[in-house]
Amino acid sequence: MNSKIRKDNKKRIFFDNASATRIDDRVFKEMESYFRENYGNPSSLHDFGELAKSAVESARKKVANLIGASAEEIYFTSCGTESNNLALWGLVRALKGKGNHIISSVIEHYSVLNPLKEMKKNGWNISLVPVDECGLINTKDIENEITDSTILISIMHANNEIGTIQKLKEISLIAKKNNIIFHSDGVAAAGIIPVNVRELGIDAYSFSAQQLHGPKGVAALFIKKGTRIKPIFLGGTQEKGRRAGTENVPGIVGFGKACELAKIKMEDNIKYISKLRDNLINGIINKVKNVKLNGHATDRLPGNVHISFKYIEGESILLMLNMEGIAAASGSSCTSQALKSSHVLNAIGLSPTMAQGSVLFSLGKYNTVEEVSRLLEVLPPIVKRLREMSPIYKE
Amino acid sequence: MAAYSKKVMEHFMNPRNVGEIKDADGIGEIGNPVCGDMMSFYIKVKDNKLEDVKFKTFGCGAAIAVSSMVSEAAKGKTLDEALRITNKDIAKKLGGLPKNKLHCSNLGADALHKAIKDYLDKKGK
DSSP states (O other), rough: GGGGGOOOOOOOEBBTTTTTOOOOHHHHHHHHHHHHHOOOOOSSOOOOOOOOHHHHHHHHHHHHHHOOOOOGGEESSSSHHHHHHHHHHHHHHHHTTTOOEEETTTTTOOOHHHHHHHHHHHOOEEEEEOOOOOOOOHHHHHHHOOOOOOEEEEEESOTTTBBBBBBHHHHHOOOOHHHHHEEEOOTTTBBTTTTOHHTTOOOEEEEEEGTTTSSSSSSEEEOOTOOOOOOOOOOOOOOTTSSSSSOOHHHHHHHHHHHHHHHHHHHHHHHHHHOOOOHHHHHHHHSSSSSSESSOSSBBBBBBEEETTTTSSSSHHHHHHHTTTOBBBBOOGGTTTTTOOOHHHHHOOOOOOHHHHHEEEEEETOHHHHHHHHHHHHHHHHHHHHHHEEEEEOO | OOTTOOOHHHHHSSSSBBSSOOOSEEEEEOOOOTTTOOOEEEEEETTTTTEEEEEEEOHHHHHHHHHHHHHHHTTTTTTHHTTTTTHHHHHHHOOOOOOOOGGOOOOOOHHHHHHHHHHHHHHHH
């Protein structure tokens, strides 16, 4: 299919905003001069460097403002994965001597789960709490795992697949009561739903520009003032020595602008996108039999539509949608390079068949009512066609 | 998407011989939804030849294309010829399959062979 990727932008529909977002034109415009004119290194003393430095610092304020932090608590990184790695490795190594036990959950992103796996091999004790069938963590389970050697709790804000939003405030109260550092992976949530790290009582928070109509290649880690953390990159003194390496100045500038726009328009966007979401959910349920909405009924990201289509497999659905110019994602094992169905879908107890038949439509501010209608026209015949081919289909 | 060859996409979008044969002479099933793919083959035999071959498949694009190609390759062949069709042949006929699909999705020939064995077993009795 690579040879005939559709060029006619009008007909293409992007319902995969959980994997990437289209950059906002205003963000792109803001970045441009930092490639072409103000390309100095922020560490340089001359005017080129000065300009770059002040652009980075101005962006830092906007990024901090999105989550209710102060600028000095924001550390720029290259992606959400790096932010999570910096948080986990940086915090646990700074806390060495205090304990070696970390509590997290079974539905975290791989950029949390895989570092934890590696830590386990290196002497740390890891507890992963389960989730219920909606993807929610029972905070009692976290409380029950706490021991004298627990140093860190890391729980994602919203799940990138099924969109379930966790009760961070409850978790932070437990962490505080037990004097444990609390990190949250907010990549799927920041810029989409309101976040205030002070009100939520979070010590470290990861979030990324490309999820909020900013550029790829730039993200941030919020670290509450006074929290000790060790760098994972060693080199220069950028980001107060906590993240060495020349700053991605255009990216950071774009991230700042994207955060500013996300903050101003958040309420409107939530209203608009959740209406599209509910139209799509109701439309699918009305038009297609034997489907199941995965995730939580109310504690759910505004753009998340995660549906299992019984009797058929996700990759086939994606291929046929793609032929129609519609982009979506799936938790089916056939769509993963590792050929394993999504750990999140296993964790919510979805049967293997329903996990295979899952499709994630993630909506964003650039999607329209017309696009949702188009999908609702195209999807039912695709499901019908694949079901007629399926040996397990029963009317 | 998914780096499938033109031939795979063509068979996926227009699969040949989809369906069941009600009074099939042999049925072969392989795979399960846990691993992702599941194929059922139905055959009708006349004069030691595969007069008709049909399939139903639950699975990814590769699994559906493979099933379609197997049905096409087997139809009209003698039982011996059909038993000599390998999964490798099918992948080749499809212009290759992505590496990670070579094992899990490329089971069509096995399902066909199972259907033929089912027929031979029944006939033996």
